[in-house]
Amino acid sequence: MNVTTYPSRNLFRRRGRTILTIIAVMLAVLIFCAIRTFIVAFNAQADDAAADRIATRHKVSITMQLPKHYIDDLREVPGVKAATWANWFAAKDPKERIPFFAGFAVDHNSWFDVEDDMQVSPEMLAAWKQTANGAILGDSLAKTFNLQVGSDVVITSDIYPGEWQFKVVGIYTPLRKTVDRNIFLFRWDFLNNDPRTVYSKEHIGWMVSRITDSIHSADISKRIDQKFDLQDDQTMTVSERAFALGFVGGLAAVLKALNVVSLVILLIVTLILANTVSMSVRERTHEYGVLRAIGFPPGQVRNFILGESLLIALAGGVAGVGLVELVINHALGPMMEANMSGVFQHFFTPRWVLAEALAAAAALGLVAGGLPARFASRLKITDALRRVD
């Protein structure tokens, strides 16, 4: 026997209460991890973006376009290895099989040179060159729409009226976990030549460049913006990560609120654990008096109680982490990734979140047990011995 025997055996004294408390901690850990995973997943695409790619957009508004000839100027900037461009199509599925997917009109000659973590075969690229209304889809999107190479597909747009007809000439596969597998790509010149884009001819949405080395990305970005500074349409060049975050940015407050909420659940469960420990301490006051009489110093009594609290918290923490690993990483996550990959390409609880949760559980064990422990250790021995529960 050692000093941990007494606290651990005490957990079995009121088995029901201990089990309920452990379940509460487990629940808190589950919620905490789920919320954190949600936040991580939202930022994941941005976090994992290539370090050697930068995006150049209109300085004032994402809804404003740049003149097409800017791409030629961009390609001359030292440090820019390859550059391409895209227009936002605001694509919608007329059959509503998917709530949201990204549709881009891109330069078919350079897109896959720059966005090299989307993989296509040379045959697909060649077919794209031959087919004016050719489209290349992400593998997940193709599956949702039940399309193969050679199929016809019709989509609509929030910006441009009517139906748009395309022929699938290729399907790209992702080379990285965080690549969006639901993108619909078609030729920019097809968009530009269509009479429906009468108000925005020879204009592009934004440009993406691969730079020679990522260490100098800030300098190269500045150089690019300087080039267009004296024009009417000024640019802003940021890392691809910041560009992606720009879309998510408005959710900053929601994400911050979620962060607060994940802490609230920890607070709630700290109260529950503190209550449980207090109840146990109150029931055993007499016993603590006996221990003090025998010679156990107040600090030791305090440690016994803290130990009990910590054990319950860690038991719940470990159970919670195990449950998270099972539920999120083996069940919920893959389901989210498959069905909601427009928003969550990557729904997975990283190890550091699990570690954070365990540390939080331990911390709440100590905090919850703190007050009852202090109370018990400060009792006068004669008072404690007099109490009969």
Added chain:
Amino acid sequence: MTLLIVVLIVLLLPFVLLVLMKAVPFEYNARSLVVRKVTTLATALGIALVVFVFAGALMLGDISRVLAAAGRDDTVIIMRKGSDSELTGAIANEHLGLFRGPAQVSQAGGVIGEIVVVVIADHADGSGSSNVLVRGTPPEGIAFRPEIKIISGRAPRPGTNEAIVGTAIAGRFKGLSAGQSLDLRRNRPLIVVGEFSAGGASYESEVWGDLDYIRNALGRQAIVSSARVRLNHPEDFDAYRQAIETDKRYSMKVMRESDYFEKQSAQTATFLKVMGLIIAVLFSLAAMIGAAITMNGAVAHRSREIGTLRALGFSRLAILTSFLAEAIVLAVIGGVIGSALVLVLSVFVSFPIINFQTFSEIVFRFHATPAVFAKALVFSGGMGLIGGLVPAIRASRVSPIEAMRG
């Protein structure tokens, strides 16, 4: 609503039974709550926090209702068919005159066309940047909405680069305070000359300037994003819609303004509401466990008293009901504390969220209505009922022999 009433009835049942059966005097249970102050407080606080989150979720879900309230029944918004929001719409200027044609249009109110665009603005506190909605409105645009009030500074002069900023975003972004300016394009600034309020409508998260100045700055002289039309009577809507949507000269979509606002925020609202409710439900599980632990402890602690009561002749049902009532009261105390916290939230906190359709920021204030409080209290009572059920059953199973235990 009916769910609320049903749950309320279920919650009141134990108390009614207690009175009818002349059962265990409730003072007995009430005293117990007071004597074990620490436990009662800790449990009530836990429930209070859950109620707080629940009410917050309810209020967030209300956002579309709040925004919809800003729209008028007799005002109609016209957008290009296929557009889901003003931002992506484009209507040729010459069509505006045609919209004025049908008989349902109020001659006093009339038709206005506006351009809408989002602009990146830096947060005043340096915490990054967000999109802000800029609206170019014709000279009669402000008067078109009687609820608009200039609360500081003055209205912009038509045809100039002056602008007013909505009260929800005033001062939150660099350039959006009186005297400052926001660039639309190089050498095309909007100078802020005043601040306006709009009765809580989403307009309060917008910047308003002159239609022509903004159109020219953006190179979109010939178009507007949307048109708004005031009808003679709200009932004229169907006739007017028929007239416009079947006209072969253009392809438009007509909606009531209130419906438009509601749809605009629908995606955001649903997202927030679903997320909020899922969180609240999971939290409530924790709170119910907390209530169960507390009540179980109370039953164990008082088993001798319960045995005595049973020996004195109180029935099982009486004991069950009294402990159930105690659990509900405990939970409702938490509900009251949580509601107080919610009140603080609604007064002091405003919440910026993103409108998924326009990617622009809407600033939302929590709106605590009596309905929210009612639902919160009933929710707390419900948690007490469920959490306290098993302990109450256990209490009723205590045998009179327990009274003899030394």
Added chain:
Amino acid sequence: MSEPESIVTLSGINKTFFRGKEPIHVLENLALDVPGGSFEALMGPSGSGKSTLLNLIAGLDRPTSGSVRVAGADLTKLSDGQLAKWRSQTIGFVFQSFNLIPVLTAAQNVELPLLLTQLSGPERKKHVETALRIVGLEDRMDHYPRQLSGGQEQRVAIARAIVNDPKIIVADEPTGDLDRKSADDVLTLLDRLNKELHKTIFMVTHDPACAERASVRRRLDKGALQ
């Protein structure tokens, strides 16, 4: 034969409690001398202050005024922490309600005081076995208190009280919760501890038959010692 040295010397002891604002003088100007190796019984009506006096001797409480010397230590000069350590080395406690920890076995209960020492695991085990052998319960060492009779529980408690080889055993109504036979066994055991192991025993009791077994009997009435 010379007089054995006093192991307990109390002089000028006053102990006052407060009920609200009202002071209650439980012990007034009390003096006590207990020779080493004595087996003392203290009797008196309920509320007479017997337990209070016991608490002072055992270092569980401090007098309002007066001096307390026990086993060569001036208790009023020791801090709470020093008192705790002193108690663990000097005093063995026997309570009326046994006070064994229900979630620990008999052997673990006896081992408890040894956790306060620097002894190693195997050394502790030896002491525990010895103590349990003295009280005659080594075959029950892995039983839990609920598996023992009242008398057996009290004997385990006594084993716990002696495992640290204390100088004084302090017993507060040790037979109060026992039947006649078990009470007898316990008293015989205490007697043995006193005669064979030379432990000073200070026992508080209201049972005359119990007090009979002691060598010195005192009476405490209204705070005065007879």
